Amino acid sequence: MTGLQGPGPLTRDGTRRSRPVRVAEAIKDWVVERGLQPGDRLPGEAELIAEFGMSKGTIREAMRLLQAQGLVVTKTGPGGGSFVGEVGKDRAHALLGNYFYFRNISIDDIYQVRIALEPELAASLAGRLTPEQLAELGRIMTTYAEPAEDAEGERAQHVASLVFHARLAEFADNALLGFFIGFMAQILADLTVYKRLYSKPNHELWRQGRDHQAGLVEALRNGDAEAARAIMREHMEMARRLMEDQEAVVMKRFMAE
Amino acid sequence: MTGLQGPGPLTRDGTRRSRPVRVAEAIKDWVVERGLQPGDRLPGEAELIAEFGMSKGTIREAMRLLQAQGLVVTKTGPGGGSFVGEVGKDRAHALLGNYFYFRNISIDDIYQVRIALEPELAASLAGRLTPEQLAELGRIMTTYAEPAEDAEGERAQHVASLVFHARLAEFADNALLGFFIGFMAQILADLTVYKRLYSKPNHELWRQGRDHQAGLVEALRNGDAEAARAIMREHMEMARRLMEDQEAVVMKRFMAE
DNA sequence: ACAAGCAATTCATCATGATAGATTCAAGAG
DNA sequence: CTCTTGAATCTATCATGATGAATTGCTTGT
Numbered sequence: 001m002t003g004l005q006g007p008g009p010l011t012r013d014g015t016r017r018s019r020p021v022r023v024a025e026a027i028k029d030w031v032v033e034r035g036l037q038p039g040d041r042l043p044g045e046a047e048l049i050a051e052f053g054m055s056k057g058t059i060r061e062a063m064r065l066l067q068a069q070g071l072v073v074t075k076t077g078p079g080g081g082s083f084v085g086e087v088g089k090d091r092a093h094a095l096l097g098n099y100f101y102f103r104n105i106s107i108d109d110i111y112q113v114r115i116a117l118e119p120e121l122a123a124s125l126a127g128r129l130t131p132e133q134l135a136e137l138g139r140i141m142t143t144y145a146e147p148a149e150d151a152e153g154e155r156a157q158h159v160a161s162l163v164f165h166a167r168l169a170e171f172a173d174n175a176l177l178g179f180f181i182g183f184m185a186q187i188l189a190d191l192t193v194y195k196r197l198y199s200k201p202n203h204e205l206w207r208q209g210r211d212h213q214a215g216l217v218e219a220l221r222n223g224d225a226e227a228a229r230a231i232m233r234e235h236m237e238m239a240r241r242l243m244e245d246q247e248a249v250v251m252k253r254f255m256a257e
Numbered sequence: 258m259t260g261l262q263g264p265g266p267l268t269r270d271g272t273r274r275s276r277p278v279r280v281a282e283a284i285k286d287w288v289v290e291r292g293l294q295p296g297d298r299l300p301g302e303a304e305l306i307a308e309f310g311m312s313k314g315t316i317r318e319a320m321r322l323l324q325a326q327g328l329v330v331t332k333t334g335p336g337g338g339s340f341v342g343e344v345g346k347d348r349a350h351a352l353l354g355n356y357f358y359f360r361n362i363s364i365d366d367i368y369q370v371r372i373a374l375e376p377e378l379a380a381s382l383a384g385r386l387t388p389e390q391l392a393e394l395g396r397i398m399t400t401y402a403e404p405a406e407d408a409e410g411e412r413a414q415h416v417a418s419l420v421f422h423a424r425l426a427e428f429a430d431n432a433l434l435g436f437f438i439g440f441m442a443q444i445l446a447d448l449t450v451y452k453r454l455y456s457k458p459n460h461e462l463w464r465q466g467r468d469h470q471a472g473l474v475e476a477l478r479n480g481d482a483e484a485a486r487a488i489m490r491e492h493m494e495m496a497r498r499l500m501e502d503q504e505a506v507v508m509k510r511f512m513a514e
Numbered sequence: 515a516c517a518a519g520c521a522a523t524t525c526a527t528c529a530t531g532a533t534a535g536a537t538t539c540a541a542g543a544g
Numbered sequence: 545c546t547c548t549t550g551a552a553t554c555t556a557t558c559a560t561g562a563t564g565a566a567t568t569g570c571t572t573g574t
Contacts, residue, residue: 016566018525018526018527019526019527020321020526020527024325037359038359044555044556045555045556046555054527054528055527055528055529055530056528056529056530057314057317057526057527057528057529058526058527058528060314060318060556060557061317061318061321061526061527064277064318064321064322064325065321065322065324065325066325067322067325068281068321068322068323068324068325068326069325069326069352069355070355070356071355074555074556074557075536075555075556076534076535076536076537076554076555076556076557077535077536077537077538077553077554077555077556078536078537078538078553078554078555079536079537079538079554079555080535080536080537080554080555080556081555081556082556086359087355087356087358087359089356091356092352092353092355092356095326095349095352095353095356096349096352096353098326098327098328098344098349099327099344099346099348099349099352099436100432100433100436101344102294102295102343102344103432104432105432105433109431109432109433109434110433112377112381112431112433112434113374113377113431113433113434113437116373116374116377117370117373117374120369120370120373124369174366174369174370175357175360175361175362175366176357176362176366176367176369176370176441177366177369177370179356179357180370180437184433275556275557275558276557276558277557301524301525302524302525303524311558311559312558312559312560313559313560313561314557314558314559314560315557315558315559317525317526318557331524331525331526332524332525332566332567333523333524333525333526333565333566333567334522334523334524334525334565334566334567334568335522335523335524335567335568335569336523336524336567336568336569337523337524337525337566337567337568338524338525339525
């Protein structure tokens with residue numbers, strides 16, 4: 001690791017950067033340069049103290065910066081220390097959720113994007129799912145095989161239906177597409193916890209939604225990309241119309257870590 | 258702020274959480290509960306130490322955790338302290354970029370999503386831009402009014418063209434849609450710095466791209482949503498074909514903070 | 515009025531020591 | 545021989561107090 005122990009504040013773009021921040025960036029660069037992989041060991045606290053010539057507190061604050069980003073994990077005990085960590089999907093969702101905390105995202109905003117992306121995902125997944133994956137989707141659908149009795153049951157079914165979409169997103173070969181879709185499913189699932197979105201069960205809409213998903217799985221199994229795309233689009237447009245009747249909710253909370 | 262000073266590790270879901278993490282979450286909840294806005298003052302270091310009954314180092318590490326997420330900023334001096342901070346677009350880009358660092362995103366993955374989203378953005382922006390915004394887009398386009406002479410010039414023009422898309426994304430009413438598109442523009446711009454994507458200038462493609470964007474701005478000015486959508490789709494598909502000839506690059510770096 | 519300089523406030527960093535959790539491995543019970 | 549148990553040890557975690565650095569705002573001199 002290079003010299004950095006100079007006493008000066010070492011500006012970069014005019015703004016002063018605190019020592020922990022500079023140490024964190026140095027470690028990030030170090031990981032990139034060496035091409036370290038998740039699980040790989042980073043120098044221990046004591047080594048970093050010696051390496052950077054800084055006090056324990058400063059080094060620890062640097063590690064906290066990296067830990068918050070999900071870039072490192074630390075373990076105690078023999079063989080413990082800091083390790084390169086893969087940023088998890090859930091953490092990325094939370095971090096991105098923070099960005100939208102002060103911005104007002106409406107339900108309709110989410111659906112505008114879903115309508116554009118989910119059919120694309122469905123099409124690209126056609127004929128590419130394993131029997132196990134198809135079976136899992138079918139299993140999720142059994143959660144809402146029967147119409148909901150009350151508002152609470154409707155809520156539970158909607159969350160389960162979002163799990164269906166989230167799982168589909170995880171199957172995507174295109175990690176970017178999968179992440180965007182999974183993030184939106186996460187937001188919608190969180191909203192159902194914090195707001196009463198579902199008032200009166202509507203059996204007709206329930207039946208349409210169930211048929212859509214069943215037809216979608218069948219199209220995916222048959223490798224019919226265009227059918228999958230069409231069904232998903234219709235499914236999304238139906239959901240958007242359903243949501244339009246609900247109040248325009250906005251994100252007003254930090255997502256769970 | 259509630260009791261938390263108990264000595265026990267206070268598990269939540271079975272996993273033990275370190276004290277700084279617990280303090281950080283408590284502060285997050287505190288911000289949410291009080292509905293604090295960016296710029297609002299948080300208790301000072303000394304107050305937090307007294308409040309939580311923990312040592313300075315622990316509190317400082319908690320603040321680093323929040324700082325890394327962009328949720329707080331701290332300033333020294335009188336009137337200084339910690340403040341609620343709005344998570345910036347750039348920071349959100351960087352945080353999300355970390356998530357994709359160990360996942361292999363191909364250029365084609367990005368374009369699959371762009372083709373689905375950018376036309377949607379273009380359509381929803383038609384007739385909604387101010388004269389100043391339209392003028393700015395025109396100004397960006399002048400950067401590549403003439404065909405590039407060499408590979409380096411081509412690279413510069415491509416980056417400028419991505420600025421066009423990024424700016425368009427910032428104009429979006431739909432913050433979610435805007436962020437996704439801006440993020441992809443950011444990735445592509447970064448890749449051009451780190452990889453030699455652009456080999457031989459192609460004047461015909463350059464002319465098509467220029468005409469597309471000029472036509473797009475005109476459609477936006479006229480409020481012709483469908484024309485804007487069609488032009489953008491064609492523009493994206495052209496860019497995708499152009500990129501297909503290039504090597505399939507993947508993200509292998511941490512994005513700049 | 516204006517500006518240079520002083521003083522107060524607050525975070526930033528350092529230094530050191532004690533504590534607690536996790537792992538390993540060997541000894542003992544079954 | 546296998547499984548439990550517990551001590552040893554390695555590592556991060558937490559605590560305390562002192563010193564440094566940056567910024568604000570007032571004060572004072574012109």
